[in-house]
Amino acid sequence: MRRQLASYSSVLFSTFRSYVVPNQAAYTLKFVELFATEIEIPAKGGFSSREKVPFISFVLGGPGSGKGTQCAKIAHTFGFTHLSAGDLLRTEISSNSEKGAVILETIKQGKIVPSEVTVDLIRRAIESSKNHKFLIDGFPRSEENRIAFEKIMGAEPNFVLYFDCPEEEMVKRVLCRNEGRVDDNIDTLKKRLKIYESLNLPVINYYLAKGKVHKINAVGPEEEIFEQVRPIISSYEGACRDFKFSPVSILNSLSLSAGSVQMNMTRVMEFGRLFLL
Numbered sequence: 001m002r003r004q005l006a007s008y009s010s011v012l013f014s015t016f017r018s019y020v021v022p023n024q025a026a027y028t029l030k031f032v033e034l035f036a037t038e039i040e041i042p043a044k045g046g047f048s049s050r051e052k053v054p055f056i057s058f059v060l061g062g063p064g065s066g067k068g069t070q071c072a073k074i075a076h077t078f079g080f081t082h083l084s085a086g087d088l089l090r091t092e093i094s095s096n097s098e099k100g101a102v103i104l105e106t107i108k109q110g111k112i113v114p115s116e117v118t119v120d121l122i123r124r125a126i127e128s129s130k131n132h133k134f135l136i137d138g139f140p141r142s143e144e145n146r147i148a149f150e151k152i153m154g155a156e157p158n159f160v161l162y163f164d165c166p167e168e169e170m171v172k173r174v175l176c177r178n179e180g181r182v183d184d185n186i187d188t189l190k191k192r193l194k195i196y197e198s199l200n201l202p203v204i205n206y207y208l209a210k211g212k213v214h215k216i217n218a219v220g221p222e223e224e225i226f227e228q229v230r231p232i233i234s235s236y237e238g239a240c241r242d243f244k245f246s247p248v249s250i251l252n253s254l255s256l257s258a259g260s261v262q263m264n265m266t267r268v269m270e271f272g273r274l275f276l277l
């Protein structure tokens, strides 16, 4: 069972407010103690207060549904950083690293690269960016991917865009894509479509049940599809702008597992300070 700290917020706020404040330092200390009794500091991962608190959208849909095309438009119009998991993996292949050979073989077979490899590439890309709002395109591709991301990053997406496209249309687009990709051929595509149905749709359903998914009809001219996307992204603009420094963002970025509540202590301190200053 997983819980988000945000769900504790009302309890925490009321508990927090109930303290009498003789001075700020004592107040902060009490606040930290309040958390310290129930937290476990993760060995790695998560974002410290000195780092950014990322505002994250996962962008999902089958191969050829138009994720990359629409992400480019969103990034251009709204200033998101577009992180395509597939592109990150392809860059790793080009670097001729040991991992690259394994990734290439996996992609050729239309299979999913081990989660820790992909999450690590995404984490590095987020951490090395000056931006704080990200589109993560084509990830997570399986429940295992999703769970690994949430565990390693200590964060859930703020929302999910889902490009819903009939298989026939996806096949037509991928086979015409002409980007020289090793996996854009009918044999690999058939495997990718099967994996999409069996492993990726459950991720979309998971976030649907959490009310985080915006479903887009991906058939039609690119510009018309973007007109469906535009108001959705606009609706998050205020939240994005304020997100970086708001206490809610800090809460939202902390994902807690029952039994092993995980949190970065420095973020607790930051949270306390936000209330006191």
Ligand SMILES: Nc1ncnc2c1ncn2[C@@H]1O[C@H](COP(=O)(O)OP(=O)(O)O)[C@@H](O)[C@H]1O
Pocket: 061, 062, 063, 064, 065, 066, 067, 068, 069, 070, 173, 174, 176, 177, 178, 218, 219, 220, 221, 222, 225
């Ligand atoms: N709305 C659309 N109608 C027709 N073709 C499209 C549309 N959107 C994207 N494409 C084309 O389809 C192919 C797949 O699009 P892409 O954005 O790469 O999808 P994905 O990242 O989901 O695999 C590309 O060649 C792209 O130019």
Ligand SMILES: O=c1ccn([C@@H]2O[C@H](COP(=O)(O)OP(=O)(O)O)[C@@H](O)[C@H]2O)c(=O)[nH]1
Pocket: 061, 062, 063, 064, 067, 068, 084, 085, 086, 087, 089, 106, 107, 108, 110, 111, 112, 113, 114, 118, 137, 138, 139, 140, 141, 145, 183, 192
């Ligand atoms: O999180 C990811 C993203 C991609 N891939 C691999 O990379 C391929 C291409 O992914 P991409 O997102 O570029 O394909 P698209 O859906 O855009 O056609 C996939 O079929 C997988 O083999 C993966 O293993 N994990």
Ligand SMILES: [Mg+2]
Pocket: 067, 068, 084, 086, 138
């Ligand atoms: Mg793509």
